[in-house]
Amino acid sequence: NVAVQLGEMLKTHGDGGKADEDRGESVSGQCSFFGCVGDDDFGTVLRRRLRDARVEDCMLAPEGGVGTGVCIVLSGPEDRAFVTQVGATGHLSTSHLSKVFTILESDKTSSLSLHVSGFFSCAALRPQLASFLQRVRAEASKLSKKVTISFDTNCDASEQWDSHVIECLNECDVFLPNEGEARGISK
Template sequence: MSEPLPTPDGTPDDDAPDLLLTGLLFYDLVFTGLGQPPVPGEEIWTQGMGSGPGGIANLAVAAARFGLRTSLATVFGDDFYGRYCRGVLAGQEGIDLSLSRTAPAGWHTPVTVSLALGEDRALVTNGHEPPYSQDELILDPPPSSSSRGYPLAARSALVHIGSEPQQWLAKAAASGTKIFADVGWDPSRQWSSDVLDQLSLCHAFLPNEGEAMAYTRTDTPTAALHALSDLVPVAVVTRGRDGAIAVDQSTGEFAEAGALDIDVLDATGAGDVFGASFVAASLAGWPLAERLRFAALAAGLSVRRHGGALAAPGWGGVAEWWRGVAADPGAEALRREFGFLADRIPTDPGPPPPRAPVTPP
């Protein structure tokens, strides 16, 4: 087991998490191998199906599988989906749920059906606003919680910023928690600058290229990256099949990484795996180029599996892939690109992690 990480005041704390997360949890049901999109009045049989926790769980599982002590503040419904997700996250993945709550009767865990179509997917979701806000979950934890004020002790937080700032985020940043942020698509297409104003609280910002260009009013990913680098120490722009580019103003580094050339089974949650992997490598103090390549690799490995959360490769999955590359005479280019893994993979990475099962009865 790793040594206790220091809290923001420099003292070790056995209970402080490496990563704090909060957001909406979903139960995901993923269908793969569709020959064509569904058409009203027809029935399509798919070649594969998987299920598991989704939404904010994608980030939590991806981080935990890379050895980060992860604390998740979310809301579970008092239903089959909520109990199943809680069991997977706490029992199987070892994620701390002491800041999470079970909703009163009548509120159910949101459910998403994902139809994987080529390298993209279509989503159908049923759910409602949770009965507890992020601020209530983190700043007013239940009396039984052992959190001891996680925002004041967490080494980092990975957050989804939106038009409405969260109070807990400012408190966490003020206490020394390193904030990594992403952002979602704005259906109003207003791309309010109020969102970017929140970057003053952040250490790193990881939007995709469409979001980055829209919020910065630029017309290329590179121009968007440069604009964002004036607002946040570490700016990353993800580009799907074109990989990612990044700037770290604190070190003067620029880096770019290509995406893994791999057949896509299900792209659900790949961006979340990228973000969690980038955080893990950042907390380990790796150079920017290694952080970016590692995150792109983890995201690429995740799309070979069903679902979001349980497709995360973890150290076991990365080690399995690297052993294959090391033994493949035709993989010289990959060995050069990812040679740093030889010194990064733990001595005992463990086996490849559990994957998404067919939905339990």
């Protein structure tokens, strides 16, 4: 555990999709974050940030001692680049999301806003996500509850752009790509 100080230009943020959830907590109702983190210092920091923001921590640590994923953002005046080590995030699957149905079935829940981010970083989730979203919609309909699904893929480092994205888009109400992602997906 070594902390390296590179000056004011480098800042550590436990953000990404989690920051969206932090901000979402200020809206009325319960906010939960689902993901995978390692049993390490980064995972501890992320869990603490969730707790401090009063966001329900639904993160799990995958077996095998996989570390928490890390992304370094290199930001310039006109562009940015990401250097990512996916880590535990790559193990996220629909089996980690079963509590979504518990939340939906709760008497306290009249509607559900489900935001999916980091799609291309979640290799285990990609082939399962569209059918999971279909099941969420079906359950909400059965319970006469409203569900809104938003989707942010992130960049596909392989530049293939086809890993079940279209099937997922069919289940989404709001799609939030940046310009490069939209271009890649629309090929």
